[in-house]
Amino acid sequence: MVQGCTSDAGKTTLVAALCRILHRRGVRVAPFKPQNMALNSAVTADGGEIGRAQALQARAAGLPPRIDFNPVLLKPNTDKRAQVIIHGHAIADLDARAYHDYKTTAMAAVLESWTRLTAEFDCVLVEGAGSPAEVNLRDRDIANMGFAEAVDIPVILVGDIDRGGVLAHLSGTLALLSPSERARTQGLVINRFRGDIGLLQPGLDWLEQHTGKPVLGVLPYLHGLFLDAEDALEHHMERAGETKLTVVAPVFPRISNHTDLDPLRLHPEVDFRWIGPGQTPPPADLVVLPGSKSVAADLAWLRRQGWEPYLQRHLRYGGKVVGLCGGYQMLGRRLHDPAGIEGSAGTIAGLGFLDCETTLEAEKQLRNVTGRLMVGVTAGNPRETGDTPMQGYEIHMGVTSGPALARPAVRLDDDGEMSRAEGALSDDNRILGSYCHGLFDTPAALAALLAWAGAKDIAPVDFAARREADIDRLADAVEAALDWRVLSRWI
Numbered sequence: 361m362v363q364g365c366t367s368d369a370g371k372t373t374l375v376a377a378l379c380r381i382l383h384r385r386g387v388r389v390a391p392f393k394p395q396n397m398a399l400n401s402a403v404t405a406d407g408g409e410i411g412r413a414q415a416l417q418a419r420a421a422g423l424p425p426r427i428d429f430n431p432v433l434l435k436p437n438t439d440k441r442a443q444v445i446i447h448g449h450a451i452a453d454l455d456a457r458a459y460h461d462y463k464t465t466a467m468a469a470v471l472e473s474w475t476r477l478t479a480e481f482d483c484v485l486v487e488g489a490g491s492p493a494e495v496n497l498r499d500r501d502i503a504n505m506g507f508a509e510a511v512d513i514p515v516i517l518v519g520d521i522d523r524g525g526v527l528a529h530l531s532g533t534l535a536l537l538s539p540s541e542r543a544r545t546q547g548l549v550i551n552r553f554r555g556d557i558g559l560l561q562p563g564l565d566w567l568e569q570h571t572g573k574p575v576l577g578v579l580p581y582l583h584g585l586f587l588d589a590e591d592a593l594e595h596h597m598e599r600a601g602e603t604k605l606t607v608v609a610p611v612f613p614r615i616s617n618h619t620d621l622d623p624l625r626l627h628p629e630v631d632f633r634w635i636g637p638g639q640t641p642p643p644a645d646l647v648v649l650p651g652s653k654s655v656a657a658d659l660a661w662l663r664r665q666g667w668e669p670y671l672q673r674h675l676r677y678g679g680k681v682v683g684l685c686g687g688y689q690m691l692g693r694r695l696h697d698p699a700g701i702e703g704s705a706g707t708i709a710g711l712g713f714l715d716c717e718t719t720l721e722a723e724k725q726l727r728n729v730t731g732r733l734m735v736g737v738t739a740g741n742p743r744e745t746g747d748t749p750m751q752g753y754e755i756h757m758g759v760t761s762g763p764a765l766a767r768p769a770v771r772l773d774d775d776g777e778m779s780r781a782e783g784a785l786s787d788d789n790r791i792l793g794s795y796c797h798g799l800f801d802t803p804a805a806l807a808a809l810l811a812w813a814g815a816k817d818i819a820p821v822d823f824a825a826r827r828e829a830d831i832d833r834l835a836d837a838v839e840a841a842l843d844w845r846v847l848s849r850w851i
Contacts, residue, residue: 373587749805
């Protein structure tokens with residue numbers, strides 16, 4: 361099990377690297393995160409929902425994602441409440457105290473998945489959550505040492521030197537553990553180091569002497585590494601060369617699956633900018649409204665931030681708009697939440713850019729999809745099909761209907777030769793709405809959407825291939841840095 365001194369210390373990347381290293385050596389290896397709290401998620405091969413980081417680790421292990429890799433997923437609705445997903449399916453919305461009481465039940469689901477995985481695989485690599493030093497969460501813990509002690513597995517503790525204070529993080533975390541938990545911690549890893557390792561050596565010597573734990577390796581800082589973010593959001597990247605398209609997107613308070621926009625953020629010819637609270641969006645060719653876990657609340661935030669007149673002006677001057685999932689729902693005329701699924705029950709007005717409305721329903725739609733993008737298809741010809749392949753996934757609790765859907769954004773493959781119309785494309789060809797996450801991931805679909813938005817002769821980019829190459833790059837760096845003579849005793 362890999363645990364961390366802090367969130368974002370490097371647990372996800374270390375587990376992904378170890379999965380790829382062992383997979384390349386012919387080991388049947390699987391990732392496992394008992395409990396994850398994240399708004400970036402993925403649809404599994406067995407029809408459930410897990411954290412996107414575990415889907416990434418599954419790729420590193422050469423496996424399709426499955427629900428057992430992340431049996432408990434928490435998706436925050438507010439600062440105090442979250443949707444609880446057990447074995448891939450939402451079972452309740454609970455506040456923090458109610459979930460704390462629910463942990464005994466959640467642990468049973470965790471152990472059920474653990475039993476299945478350990479029966480099937482040679483090695484299971486477990487990722488902790490947050491920090492084991494959060495003593496206020498130790499009671500009924502299922503995410504860190506509580507789980508490690510329940511199933512009796514060794515622990516590696518990782519700290520991020522790039523944040524500063526890594527020696528204090530590692531030694532302080534160990535000091536806050538119980539005697540049995542400290543004994544269970546077999547070694548330490550320092551992540552994101554850059555500089556002269558000789559200058560760090562006295563600190564490593566002190567750390568080993570002070571804690572009695574070996575330093576298993578110092579992992580280098582890898583610039584430009586592209587891996588799906590578990591939850592943290594990467595902001596604007598400076599471009600070295602000339603860009604051909606400007607894209608902006610608002611950072612909703614409850615933004616979800618923002619990894620949808622990674623192909624835009626990382627494209628060398630796209631100037632992509634996240635626009636946070638209090639920031640004025642600049643003129644752009646394309647505006648993308650991303651997903652949201654609380655659509656009504658995030659739409660109210662969007663209006664308070666002045667985005668509604670900005671979008672009206674943007675469209676008036678010929679700009680394009682894409683709404684994904686929650687962003688798609690915002691583009692319609694009304695949003696109905698009769699059961700109060702995402703907040704207070706009732707109806708609110710949408711932005712009104714698409715002639716449709718959405719009703720939130722209790723059952724979440726979860727499916728992986730393939731199909732054809734309809735950008736470039738003539739309006740008014742419902743039988744015409746696009747020639748641009750796409751693939752992605754749907755995760756939503758809304759059902760959208762209305763005249764705008766007569767011109768779909770995508771035609772999805774359904775039951776062999778049948779096709780299902782999905783999303784909407786406005787008659788003036790300026791607004792696209794879709795429930796398909798991953799709409800920009802397929803190289804052909806990305807190129808078609810960028811051309812639709814106004815880019816000329818833009819270079820094709822394959823981000824799936826880039827992700828694979830970066831997983832291998834990460835695995836190479838970790839394999840070279842870790843002490844495998846020690847690790848091999850556990851793996």
